Amino acid sequence: MGIGDDASVVQASGVSVTSVDAMVEGTHFRLGPHFSEPAEVGHRALAGALSDLAAMGARPGEAYFVLGLPHGFSEQRALELMRAAGDLAAETGTVIAGGDVVVAPVLMVSVTAVGSAPDAGALVARAGTRVGDLVGVTGTLGAAAAALAQMEGRAPRTPAGAPALQRAAFPRPRLREGRALAEQGAHAMIDLSDGVATDAARLGERSGVELVLRLEELPLAEGVPEVADALGLPPWGLAAGGGEDYELCFTADPCDRERLERAIAAEGSVGLTWIGTVREGPPGAVLLDGEGREVELEGYEHRW
């Protein structure tokens, strides 16, 4: 039983993993020729919810969409939105199994993503980091903040910055990488929705340890150094504070380093980078520059 009945019915097994993510026009995105198209909104709403499943190492199952549509938002645009979500669903093995459509003053999309794992022990939480662990991230960072700076006109649109715009419009949740990291023994994991500085601090807080991140080691997405330069920021400025990159940040025993590198390499070209270590200290994260000096992130925060 599925769309059209009162509720959807799915065969359950193991543990069920559920995440909810909402995007509201004016808060999380702006519509328009210089901003986002409906397709990007649909893709990003699903990507955000699936990214939470990725961060637990869960396998995606079903997604449920609530669309709040303003008067004048055409059926065609609503279909463009859902078609893009459907493409990402197909790409990730997710079934869009139901939802609700309501009238709202602005466009809003709320997605509930349900995944699974054989048992709770197969999942990775935010707690679990140990002193001596390494800190790693998948992929590259800063594209979302670089795109936002260009869309808002704070940085000029140049050919160098174009890849960041494309990447930010259609972020990929790191589902396969998340499962690989979970299977290979990552201790703790989180997806980067608020920026690596903020999200790494959450791992530290939940685990009662201090993560030390080396800003010069942050892997930068294409175009990010150029946009950071145009904004008068150091190269890592957008990568450390910018949210919505949807890469995974995790901690692991140094002995598992090569095993994790091989596991991520086996999943494709996303790659992983070691960006720090874990020590005893105030629960949270600190950022060090190239000379080992502690850096405050004030002024580097850029969000969608």
Place this chain on the structure above:
Amino acid sequence: MGIGDDASVVQASGVSVTSVDAMVEGTHFRLGPHFSEPAEVGHRALAGALSDLAAMGARPGEAYFVLGLPHGFSEQRALELMRAAGDLAAETGTVIAGGDVVVAPVLMVSVTAVGSAPDAGALVARAGTRVGDLVGVTGTLGAAAAALAQMEGRAPRTPAGAPALQRAAFPRPRLREGRALAEQGAHAMIDLSDGVATDAARLGERSGVELVLRLEELPLAEGVPEVADALGLPPWGLAAGGGEDYELCFTADPCDRERLERAIAAEGSVGLTWIGTVREGPPGAVLLDGEGREVELEGYEHRW
């Protein structure tokens, strides 16, 4: 693992039943001293999602809330909203297991309710009605439409109409009744969110049969005849066309009549009423008045 991690983790078994329901200020409710308080909004949002589970005969499990809060909506009011939802969750055995809070131009609440059943065969769908079946409803109808007429000033607020206001503010999802009806062999079931005329027609459409409803048999909630009279409507006018009553409409074999009556009586004081029969005909529903004449519902539709 629960609130505070990237996703919630729940032990799964049997089949999982999921429903999504969204309410937006200005579309589904209005805030204010003559309209709704935050507590009612929180209660009704959860009640709407749980009512879909009730209509399948599912057992409630977890609920996930997305709150869109406008600027100026105080933390205290948000807590009132969630406290009322928490009360209904406790009353129904539902665990509020996660969610998301975002800034929105108006108050919006989106609820994903997840329930379960031992297997798909234990559930009741909208299809399954057979020619010769009886049509029943739980409880009483029309309170929500009578409340709306009073809140909007179309009908005067009188002592007679007060019970409808109270009932409509805090509707109860018929979860135990839904499971009892499913266990005792109801053929098809739906919850009354758009009015019995509209929702019964959906059972007919999905089952390829015609439901014949006798308007004079509709069980009226306290105060509904008085408010209908003030509006110049026949007594059944608000009950047939008014949505959001969240009672259950179902079909069953006449031989199971007494068994179903006993099962509902065993669950408490809600009661059930037989309001029609099922025949071959154009898939949908027709409404008959006391003389057996067909009645069109145009002009009787009242929604929140």
